[in-house]
Amino acid sequence: xxxxxxxxxxxxxxxxxTVKRFLDLRREDARALAAFRPVAAAHTDRLVDLLYAHVxxxxxxxxxxxxxxxxxxxxxxxxxxxxxxxxxKFDEAYHADRVRVGEAHARIGLGPRWYIALxxxxxxxxxxxxxxxxxxxxxxxxxxxxxKTICLDMGIAIDTYINSQRAREEGQADKFIHALxxxxxxxxxxxxxxxxxxxxxxxxxQQQAAAVAQVTSTLAELRQASAQTLERAEExxxxxxxxxxxxxxxxxxxxxxxxxxxxxRAQMHAIAEKILLLSGHSQKIGEIIASVNEIxxxxxxxxxxxxxxxxxxxxxxxxFAVVATEMRSLADQSKGATAQxxxxxxxxxxxxxxAVVATExxxxxxxxxxxLAERAGHDIQTVAHANQESxxxxxxxxxxxxxxxxxxxxxxxxxVSINEGTNHTVAGLRLSEESAASLARVAEAMRGLIIExxxxxxxxxxxxxx
Amino acid sequence: xxxxSHATDAELELLRLRxxxxxxxxxxxxxxxxxxxxxxxxxxxxxLPLRVLVEVRRxxxxxxxxxxxPAVLGVFHHRGAxxxxxxxxxxLGEASGSADPPWVVLVQCGxxxxxxxxxxxxxxxxxxxxxxxxxxxxxxxxxxxEQAxxxxxxxDxxxxxxxxxTDGTLLLQPAVLLATPAFLEAF
Numbered sequence: 001x002x003x004x005x006x007x008x009x010x011x012x013x014x015x016x017x018t019v020k021r022f023l024d025l026r027r028e029d030a031r032a033l034a035a036f037r038p039v040a041a042a043h044t045d046r047l048v049d050l051l052y053a054h055v056x057x058x059x060x061x062x063x064x065x066x067x068x069x070x071x072x073x074x075x076x077x078x079x080x081x082x083x084x085x086x087x088x089k090f091d092e093a094y095h096a097d098r099v100r101v102g103e104a105h106a107r108i109g110l111g112p113r114w115y116i117a118l119x120x121x122x123x124x125x126x127x128x129x130x131x132x133x134x135x136x137x138x139x140x141x142x143x144x145x146x147x148k149t150i151c152l153d154m155g156i157a158i159d160t161y162i163n164s165q166r167a168r169e170e171g172q173a174d175k176f177i178h179a180l181x182x183x184x185x186x187x188x189x190x191x192x193x194x195x196x197x198x199x200x201x202x203x204x205x206q207q208q209a210a211a212v213a214q215v216t217s218t219l220a221e222l223r224q225a226s227a228q229t230l231e232r233a234e235e236x237x238x239x240x241x242x243x244x245x246x247x248x249x250x251x252x253x254x255x256x257x258x259x260x261x262x263x264x265r266a267q268m269h270a271i272a273e274k275i276l277l278l279s280g281h282s283q284k285i286g287e288i289i290a291s292v293n294e295i296x297x298x299x300x301x302x303x304x305x306x307x308x309x310x311x312x313x314x315x316x317x318x319x320f321a322v323v324a325t326e327m328r329s330l331a332d333q334s335k336g337a338t339a340q341x342x343x344x345x346x347x348x349x350x351x352x353x354x355a356v357v358a359t360e361x362x363x364x365x366x367x368x369x370x371x372l373a374e375r376a377g378h379d380i381q382t383v384a385h386a387n388q389e390s391x392x393x394x395x396x397x398x399x400x401x402x403x404x405x406x407x408x409x410x411x412x413x414x415x416v417s418i419n420e421g422t423n424h425t426v427a428g429l430r431l432s433e434e435s436a437a438s439l440a441r442v443a444e445a446m447r448g449l450i451i452e453x454x455x456x457x458x459x460x461x462x463x464x465x466x
Numbered sequence: 467x468x469x470x471s472h473a474t475d476a477e478l479e480l481l482r483l484r485x486x487x488x489x490x491x492x493x494x495x496x497x498x499x500x501x502x503x504x505x506x507x508x509x510x511x512x513x514l515p516l517r518v519l520v521e522v523r524r525x526x527x528x529x530x531x532x533x534x535x536p537a538v539l540g541v542f543h544h545r546g547a548x549x550x551x552x553x554x555x556x557x558l559g560e561a562s563g564s565a566d567p568p569w570v571v572l573v574q575c576g577x578x579x580x581x582x583x584x585x586x587x588x589x590x591x592x593x594x595x596x597x598x599x600x601x602x603x604x605x606x607x608x609x610x611x612e613q614a615x616x617x618x619x620x621x622d623x624x625x626x627x628x629x630x631x632t633d634g635t636l637l638l639q640p641a642v643l644l645a646t647p648a649f650l651e652a653f
Contacts, residue, residue, distance in 0.1 A: 300589065304503065304522050307590045311501055311516030321501075328589060 016095050016156070023152055029145035030088030036130075036142055037086035043129050044082045047122070048075050054121055061114050082122075085149055098153055102160025106168075112158045119150050180450045187443035195436035202429040209422045216415045223408045230401035233394045240391035247384035254377035261370040268366055272359040279352045282345055289342050296334035303328035484603050499595060504588035504635060505571060508555040511635040512582075513593055514571060518640040520579050522587060525551060525570035537649055539583055544572065551581040554638075557623055557649055575644045593637055598629035601636075623649070 052075050056062050065071050081101075084094075105115060123146070130143050303324045310321030473481075502513040503522065523544075528551060530540040537556035541548050551570055567583035601624060626643040627636050644650055 301522060304587065304590055307501065308503070308516050308519045308521060
């Protein structure tokens with residue numbers, strides 16, 4: 001038992017003695033009650049039955065009883081109580097028992113009105129029972145003692161009930177104050193957190209607004225870059241188409257060149273064959289010239305011998321000498337002519353050989369030219385293919401640039417919306433900051449009120465039975 | 467013009483002989499000229515009067531004769547007779563021409579005929595007397611193997627030549643040539 005509880009018990013004990021004196025409850029009353037105990041005990045059961053028959057008939061209180069067993073249990077306890085009233089012992093044990101009963105009534109919510117009504121019914125029944133058998137001065141004095149005892153008992157029970165109620169109310173008020181304090185602290189913490197978070201959100205929103213502005217600027221540059229890319233891609237596409245067209249023209253020209261080179265090669269072959277034929281003829285002419293030259297040589301030799309014979313003939317051979325001279329002259333002329341023809345034939349053969357060599361070189365050059373032309377055609381085809389791939393790539397780039405531009409525009413529009421939303425968010429966060437500050441002030445004011453209420457002076461009970 | 471101071475005595479003598487040779491008057495007119503066969507053997511061109519010739523033909527199937535003089539190239543068959551082929555290069559002591567000369571000039575030598583080998587035939591030409599010049603003083607140097615002076619160097623063989631034309635052709639004197647034993651005798 002704590003000191004405060006001990007003090008409270010001592011105070012209640014002292015107050016109990018004071019109330020007994022105030023009720024003028026004396027020893028004579030205790031003796032009278034003890035003397036009447038046997039009579040009372042004889043009627044207690046009937047009194048209790050009558051009393052609880054009346055109680056359970058009341059709608060206002062019958063809900064306190066859960067069953068017949070509960071009623072019988074309560075009636076048994078009530079019988080013991082009534083018998084104890086006539087023991088005449090109003091000591092500390094009696095007081096503790098009465099306090100216990102009061103606390104039980106307080107726990108189940110049985111208020112003093114029903115308590116008093118029950119005692120009233122009991123007194124009335126007891127009045128009839130006492131005065132019916134002993135309507136004398138002694139009987140009336142006994143009934144007065146009973147009234148004092150009942151009043152003492154009711155006072156203890158009612159004080160106990162009131163104290164219990166006040167203790168419960170104080171406990172509830174303390175709980176409420178603690179809850180309010182917790183709520184106030186939570187509210188302060190929450191408002192501080194809200195204020196901090198709101199401030200951070202406001203700063204973040206401002207940073208977001210700045211980032212949105214940067215992104216918007218970057219998007220403008222990106223849109224310009226995509227437009228330039230589109231323009232370049234379209235230029236590349238146009239050039240690639242032009243290159244493809246020129247490549248096709250070049251390929252056709254190369255094909256014509258190759259065909260022309262084939263014709264030239266065929267003609268070169270024909271020329272070579274003709275030149276070889278001419279060379280053969282030249283050789284035959286050379287052989288003929290050699291024969292003619294041999295004939296000329298022989299003619300010259302014959303003319304020389306004729307001249308010798310003419311000289312040996314003396315005067316008779318002079319005419320023959322003239323003939324020999326003419327023959328020698330013709331032979332010389334023939335030899336000179338053959339020499340000229342041989343010279344010319346040599347030049348022709350040299351020219352023919354040169355022509356053969358030139359033809360072979362030309363044929364080789366034509367073959368090389370054909371190879372180069374075919375290679376050029378292949379290269380042009382490769383270039384055309386590359387140009388087609390470039391054109392396809394340029395188309396893809398152009399489409400990508402268009403899509404990029406459209407996407408950038410959509411993103412720019414979205415960024416405008418985001419910017420507007422961010423501005424609204426910033427404005428809302430500012431309002432939230434102000435609200436959080438107001439909430440913090442409210443929490444502070446509430447905390448002051450709670451402290452002021454918790455530190456109030458505990459007054460004495462506003463009502464107490466005298 | 468004076469002679470070079472460094473000339474030797476032999477050179478001075480040669481110059482004086484050349485001056486006397488060129489200062490001689492041309493020989494007396496021998497007529498309008500003589501028709502000659504011009505041919506070459508080695509590096510020298512020769513001329514023979516047509517009237518002493520028998521025939522000009524190709525030298526074919528030449529048969530070498532061992533032990534003969536260098537001037538005798540060999541023998542060949544001509545119209546049923548065996549004819550010797552001689553080399554005029556040996557007469558001048560020059561380097562021999564082709565070992566297989568293509569031509570042979572047949573010359574009437576008394577009742578016989580001899581052949582003169584020729585590398586080339588230039589034909590028949592009239593050589594006039596006024597076209598003839600004395601033999602050069604240096605002709606026949608290689609034959610003597612020493613510094614010679616014209617006909618002095620050739621000795622008797624110089625008589626085989628009647629003169630030299632302006633184009634350098636040596637006109638032979640057949641009678642003298644065919645009477646020269648060093649040229650005509652085979653052994």
